[in-house]
Amino acid sequence: MEHLLSAGDLSRTDAVRILDTAAELAATQGREIKKLPTLRGRTVVNLFFEDSTRTRISFETAAKRLSADVINFAAKGSSVSKGESLKDTALTLQAMGADAVVIRHHASGAPHLLASSGWLQAAVVNAGDGTHQHPTQALLDAYTLRRHLVGPQPLGQDLAGLRVAIVGDVLHSRVARSNVDLLHTLGARVTLVAPPTLLPVGVETWPCEVSYHLDEVLAQGLDAVMMLRVQRERMSSAGGGFFPSPLEYSRRYGLDARRLAALPSHAVVLHPGPMNRGLEISATAADSSRSVIVEQVANGVAVRMAVLYLLLAGGRREDVS
């Protein structure tokens, strides 16, 4: 593994290796001393062209727990807002000796460009690009699912046979795309649930099922339901008019107490955050014992530590004979 650009690039073996590494690293995070010396002397740059405090601090924590030096480069107020191109930013980071670049960009494909352009030699980790991919989110979701639903010895296991519904704004969601790719690779059966206006063209070619009716999907018996964030501004005609009103959306696609009760007793509820309580998920569902939403945050750090470890700890190929 040289870069992590898309969940779709990961083979089953790669994905299970990342999850197993994350599991061992998570075990070290319960200790009083959480810092490991493994990436001492390595530099990780968080290059964020979009604001995302949660993802950035998760990557920052992960890198620091492995003793890497972290440089946060936010586009706002930097040379980028003065019109610097991605190429010149990349050349600057190369000159500073970055070993890994974690990039969040509003344009789909920006991480791929950075990795394949030859502008810099660092390992590139996609932390979300446009409506394309957010692979570490999918990995932390898969890790959370495996921890709760595959047992008693999850190490080395995939998610074969698990039934997962992903509900909400699939059209604009890189989380949904990444999860469909990764969960399918790991053997889970994924159903996307959304109003027709919030499904992308070509969704029928994705390795998953698609439904417009949440209650019908719930009745089939799920192991997990993943709620996606819906942005209120998308309902106005200026925002695209994707759905008529928040109330109608939440009646048809929101996870409320009644729908929560319809889940089997072992099923878990996930949400990538930040949540709109009362829109896609009710407070009852968000705070219930089935909800693993807070745990997802902790698992995010472990999974990102695993990705940084696997990308940076070994020798570069030219050094290893």
Added chain:
Amino acid sequence: MSDPDTPAGAREVLGADDISRALTRIAHEILEHNKGADGLVVLGIPTRGLPLAQRLAERLAAVEPGFDPATQLGTLDITMHRDDLHRAPVRPIGATHVPDDGIDDRTVVLVDDVLYSGRTIRAALDALSDVGRPRAVRLAVLVDRGHRELPIRADHVGKNLPTASSERVQVMLTETDGRDAVLISGGEA
């Protein structure tokens, strides 16, 4: 003497009985030095330190019924503390299991198969300090083959094996390799 399972060019220096006797002696030495099993924690270093620590714990429990493997036996993975990570393809991380009561103010006995450069033990000492602060740390190895690169020594040694650095020492254990033996190969070929 010659075993049909021994590969060509390899010489068996310890057999199953020798390994068994060495572990029994080491168990007695540990208990003698510690004056019993009180406050003792045995930690195996992956890969082959794990079955050796397990066997040592069985012998300790047989001699001293006060020794409880459930609370006094564990494993210590050193991958994250190695000094040669950058020189090899990325290594899988092993599991660390420390007894629930921790290792603070206990006497920790680290168990490994071969003591060579001493770098593994250096990493183990660093890994140990992340987990707690033992009263003392002791080292038990099945084979000490010399060629130290750091000021580290073993407290309990199954067999001192003078070797040339061009030789290869291979420890085989039933749990990991199907049989018990210590082989030496290579050298002045």
